Amino acid sequence: MSNNQNLSIEQLFHNAYLAAEAKNWLQVNYYLQQLLLRQNRGVCLEKQLEDQFIALALNVLFYGDFQLRWEVNKIFVVIGTSVIKPLIKVLEDENVDLEIRWFTCRILAEFNSPEVIFALIKLLQNSEEELALMATEALAQIGVTAIESLTNLLNHPEYRLLVVTALAQIRHPETIPALLQVVKDQQPAIRAIAIEALGSFHDQRIPPVLIEALQDLNATVRKEAVISLGFRADLCQELNLVEIISPLLYDFNLEVCRQTASTLARMKSDQAIQALNQVLISEVTPTNLKLDLLKALSWSKTKLALVYLEQALFRENQSIQVEIINLLGRITKPSLKPQAVKILLHFWQNNSKETMSNQLKQKLATSLGELKNDQAFVMLNELAADPEQIVKLHAIAALKKIA
Numbered sequence: 001m002s003n004n005q006n007l008s009i010e011q012l013f014h015n016a017y018l019a020a021e022a023k024n025w026l027q028v029n030y031y032l033q034q035l036l037l038r039q040n041r042g043v044c045l046e047k048q049l050e051d052q053f054i055a056l057a058l059n060v061l062f063y064g065d066f067q068l069r070w071e072v073n074k075i076f077v078v079i080g081t082s083v084i085k086p087l088i089k090v091l092e093d094e095n096v097d098l099e100i101r102w103f104t105c106r107i108l109a110e111f112n113s114p115e116v117i118f119a120l121i122k123l124l125q126n127s128e129e130e131l132a133l134m135a136t137e138a139l140a141q142i143g144v145t146a147i148e149s150l151t152n153l154l155n156h157p158e159y160r161l162l163v164v165t166a167l168a169q170i171r172h173p174e175t176i177p178a179l180l181q182v183v184k185d186q187q188p189a190i191r192a193i194a195i196e197a198l199g200s201f202h203d204q205r206i207p208p209v210l211i212e213a214l215q216d217l218n219a220t221v222r223k224e225a226v227i228s229l230g231f232r233a234d235l236c237q238e239l240n241l242v243e244i245i246s247p248l249l250y251d252f253n254l255e256v257c258r259q260t261a262s263t264l265a266r267m268k269s270d271q272a273i274q275a276l277n278q279v280l281i282s283e284v285t286p287t288n289l290k291l292d293l294l295k296a297l298s299w300s301k302t303k304l305a306l307v308y309l310e311q312a313l314f315r316e317n318q319s320i321q322v323e324i325i326n327l328l329g330r331i332t333k334p335s336l337k338p339q340a341v342k343i344l345l346h347f348w349q350n351n352s353k354e355t356m357s358n359q360l361k362q363k364l365a366t367s368l369g370e371l372k373n374d375q376a377f378v379m380l381n382e383l384a385a386d387p388e389q390i391v392k393l394h395a396i397a398a399l400k401k402i403a
Contacts, residue, residue, distance in 0.1 A: 009038060013049065016056050025064040032057055032075055054083055058090070062100060069103045076107045084111055088119045102134055109138035112145045114153060117166045124169065139169045146170065151178040164190050168197035176203055183209050188218035195221055199228025207235055211244055219253035226256065230263030242267055246275040258292045265296035270304050273297065277308040281315075290316070291323055298327040306336060310343040314350075322363050329367025341373040348379050361391045369398025376402060 007015070016031035035053060057079070060072040076083045090096055091104045105123065108116045123135040139146075150166055153159045164182055167175045179194045195213050198206045210232075213225035226248055229241060236242060248260040261279075264272040279285055280293045294312065297305040306328075313324045325347075328340040344364055365383050368376040380402070383395035 007034075009035065009049065012038075013052060020056060020059055023063065025060050025068055028056055029060050029064065029068055029071055029075075032060070032072070036075060036078055050079070050082060054079065054086055057083075058086065061090075061103060066099075069100075073103065073107050077110045081111060081113065084108070084113060084115055088115065091119055091123065098128065098130065101131060105131065105134045105138050109141045112142050112149065114149055114159070117142065117146055117150065118159075118162050121162055121165050121169070124165075136169060139166065140171070143170055144172055144174055147172065147174050147178065154178060154181060160185070161187065161190055161193075164193050168193050171197070171200060173201060173203065176201060176205065180205065180209065183213065188216075188221055191216065191218065192220040192224050195228060196224040199224065199231060202232075207232060207239060211239070214244065214248060219251070219256055222248065222251065222253070223256045223259050226259050226263050230259075230266045233266050233268065236267045236269060236272075242269060242271045242275060246272075249275060249279045254286070254289060257289055261289075261292045261296040262299070265299040268300055268302060270302070273300055273302055273304045273308065276300075276305075277311075280308065280312060287320065290320060294320070294324055294327060298330065301331075301333045301336060303336065303339065306331075306339050306343065310346070313343065313347055318357060318360065322359060325360070325363040325367050329363075329370040331371065337371050337373060338375070341368065341371050341375050344368055344371075345375065345379055348382075353382075358388050358391055361386060361388070362394045365391065365394035365398045369394075369401040372402050374402065 012031050012035050016028050016035075019025075019027035019031060032053065057072055057075050060068055061076075064072065076087065087104050087108055091101055091108065093101075105120070108119065117139065120135040120138050124132050124139075147167065147170065150163050153163045160182070164179070164185075167178050176198065179198050182190050182194045183198070185191050185194070191213070195210065198209060207229070210225045210228050213221055214229075216222050216225070226245060229245060232239075232241070242264065245260060245263055249257055249264075251257050251260065257279075261276060264276055276293050276296055280290055280297075285293070294309065297309055309324055309328065313321055316324070325344065328344060331337055331340045344367060348364060361383055365380060368380055377399070380395050380399050384392055384399065386392055386395065
């Protein structure tokens with residue numbers, strides 16, 4: 001192929017087309033590289049020839065093997081921005097093979113262009129997991145260099161949602177000023193995305209914004225704000241977060257209530273635990289929220305939380321009792337395990353064995369087995385003598401764990 005160095009541009013294209021007709025993609029790739037060498041020597045391709053070049057490169061991408069696709073990646077990047085539109089078309093075509101779209105995503109990641117960024121965002125929103133992951137990586141690769149061009153587009157209402165979504169994906173401190181610009185945007189979706197993204201940074205400008213967002217009229221914004229504050233337990237006392245967050249346990253939106261419970265559990269303070277219990281003991285609290293409150297109490301890993309779990313165990317109906325016993329069995333903090341065992345033993349000793357359901361007995365046996373405490377031997381031996389076979393089996397399994 002050394003003689004090809006003396007061929008004209010037209011002859012190289014002709015040979016490339018002949019190779020394509022013969023489905024010799026290795027040779028097509030070779031001729032494309034030769035054409036690039038000519039370009040590097042100052043030979044500019046006319047628009048028509050450039051379009052033909054891109055079409056040939058796309059053929060290699062579509063029909064070449066894995067290695068050729070890697071090599072043609074470099075060719076696309078060298079061609080420049082004229083490849084963006086045809087590649088985006090490939091990327092957005094759901095009928096195109098997943099591997100080809102994956103390679104296309106990699107190529108586009110080399111271009112810092114709003115067009116590319118928007119295409120990657122769309123891929124994130126409507127695509128298979130593997131492609132979505134690739135789009136995320138591509139956005140991260142474009143990263144900081146894209147922030148300025150994206151920020152400039154915030155003044156265009158038609159791009160605002162896409163821009164904020166892109167900035168949220170980049171996850172770099174330099175996005176903070178742009179995200180702060182939109183926390184009071186008229187569109188709730190934009191506010192929610194900005195609040196969620198800001199919550200991933202430890203920056204002194206952000207906590208006051210998150211606290212203010214707790215009062216947003218939109219439930220999704222409030223939810224994102226309360227989730228984000230859950231990662232700032234370090235500011236609990238300084239900003240009096242428990243007092244500020246607790247009212248959201250009574251929010252009109254159940255999802256906000258649930259996330260508030262989780263956030264308060266992260267604060268690991270008695271004040272937060274008391275706030276959770278106040279809602280738990282209320283007669284108007286729905287069962288599904290009670291279950292979340294119980295989980296939050298167990299996650300807080302405090303002695304006071306276990307006291308409230310014990311009270312609930314003796315107060316609530318069987319379905320909730322089953323969940324409490326299950327949560328007590330999952331206590332992993334060594335200093336709290338003996339307290340959890342005592343609660344379960346106390347419940348067993350103060351309830352009628354004859355009327356207790358098999359489900360409760362099974363859960364008691366399983367949880368005691370997980371806690372692995374010698375104090376449970378007597379109770380587990382009683383359960384092992386239960387007339388129900390399923391209860392016996394659970395008790396014997398628990399005894400083996402303790403032994």
